[in-house]
Amino acid sequence: MARTQGSHAETTGPKVREAALKLFAREGYAAVSMRRIAAEVGVQAGALYLYTPDKQTLLFDLMRGHMEDLLADFAPGSGRPVADLEAFARHHIRYHLDRPDLVFIAYMELRNLDPDNFREIEALRRRYEDRLEAILKAGVADGVFDIPDTKLATMALIAMLTGVTTWYREGGRLGREAVGDIYWDMVRKVVRA
Amino acid sequence: MARTQGSHAETTGPKVREAALKLFAREGYAAVSMRRIAAEVGVQAGALYLYTPDKQTLLFDLMRGHMEDLLADFAPGSGRPVADLEAFARHHIRYHLDRPDLVFIAYMELRNLDPDNFREIEALRRRYEDRLEAILKAGVADGVFDIPDTKLATMALIAMLTGVTTWYREGGRLGREAVGDIYWDMVRKVVRA
DNA sequence: GTCTATACTGGGATAGAC
């Protein structure tokens, strides 16, 4: 059981978040103990509290980081609704397939957030949805989209696109490009672009 | 579910399942204790074990019952793909809006099932998906649907329809009929029916 | 910075009284 002691602050902090991410995604926030996270990192449970004030903050930081990255990583702005919608759809799929664990947590662990944290995450989510709805509205105004209800179409399209993460497997029948093509085809049909 | 010998309680058993359903949906399986379920029922924790062998079985029975009901409640069979697809879409939405707690659990708590139980639930889910895909394939064969990939369309449509449960609120802007109409319109466009 | 040790709380499940 002899192990090296010393300072590893620069690597241990990220490792804690990575371990929490992996375990929360796989087994759920409530089902994962701090001891288990510590074991995954290769550290004693008490040492985790050098890197996070508590378990709740560990979850919240993961979710907030994910939502902020999602918003920062992509902002459509060509002004041409069809091009913006295609960019949104392809980016959404690519981004979500690249981060299956974060996506899973962001969707599944909302109810395990403290009320204040929940509100903050929900606000970020709303901003993302609003971005898609703005594209749809612009397309309707331009006459290039035919959409009875842009709010419902927004929710329907996001649910459809996010659903990719539930069945996509690396090395499966279809690659990311092919999946992106097929989903963009379906998205386009929904709005009749 | 295995009852203990000589049980005559006809109301407590169902109450236990109702309480578990409500609490699992609201807070998650892992976060809910047997003591909490017992308190909700108005009984001591030990008494729960008269009605279920353990907590896992409580979860499994809820999920299996839900999936079996979903399959039993609806089997399209007109042979006309467009009519069958509309019936599927409208039924899926109605059924899911009627049972938000069960739907939530069925999607969120899969990872908390023991391996054997997981396999059984997955098999039921697969049967449901296959039903939709059969409709899509029939429509393609008949030339009334235009679908590049029926498997992906199946997953996309189910994700889209199920997504209704994430935002629909009773007494909101749109009633169930209106929501059903708008979603059926989107479904139809996806398959170009 | 990480360790061991521990405080304190709560978990699932069982035994046996009534």
Added chain:
DNA sequence: GTCTATCCCAGTATAGAC
């Protein structure tokens, strides 16, 4: 059929040694 009492284990988090 439900109760109280209890076993045993695990949870989060902290204190203080090294």
